[in-house]
Amino acid sequence: MAETETVQSPMQENCKAGPSKQELSVSIPCKQLAFGTEAIRHGGKDEINAEMINTLPCLEIVATNSVGVDKVDLAKCMQRNIVVVYTPDVLTDEVVDLAIAFMPDTLRHISAYDRYVRQGLW
Known part of the structure; x- marks a missing residue:
């Protein structure tokens, strides 16, 4: 049986020294987001763009309570292996x-x- 290997990006390595899990609203300006932020609950108003994603090295998931993901930079999330979830057909x-x-x-x-x-x- 082959062993499963978890691959972390260099950015995620820095998260080990950061604060514990936090969830912050996107309405908080990007510069005020905590270093250790692992999850964002997105209300659909603001954009989750590459700039914001780059400032959050520990980000693992973006959860939006909208029927689409127009305001989320999906390419950047895919590049960083960030999970994006939304509420289609809600x-x-x-x-x-x-x-x-x-x-x-x-x-x-x-x-x-x-x-x-x-x-x-x-």
Whole structure:
């Protein structure tokens, strides 16, 4: 049976001396991110670009709560073996529900009539 070997980048070697695991929001300016940051929870607003990734030698995972990864530099993450996870199809059912709910409303002007009645104009 062959042995499994874990390969670390030179940047990850420096992490051993850094602080313990931390998770910081991307909204914190890049210069303020801690040296030992291993994970980023990304809200989708700011970009996780190559500059930010280069300042985080211990980074192992980027988790974004969005349906895409447009704001994450995937090429840089792949180069550094950083795992990127996201939430595809998280709102698909809800969007369909709303679209179907709006069909009769649009066809019969239910919301407009509701506002009209609530304003006492009938």
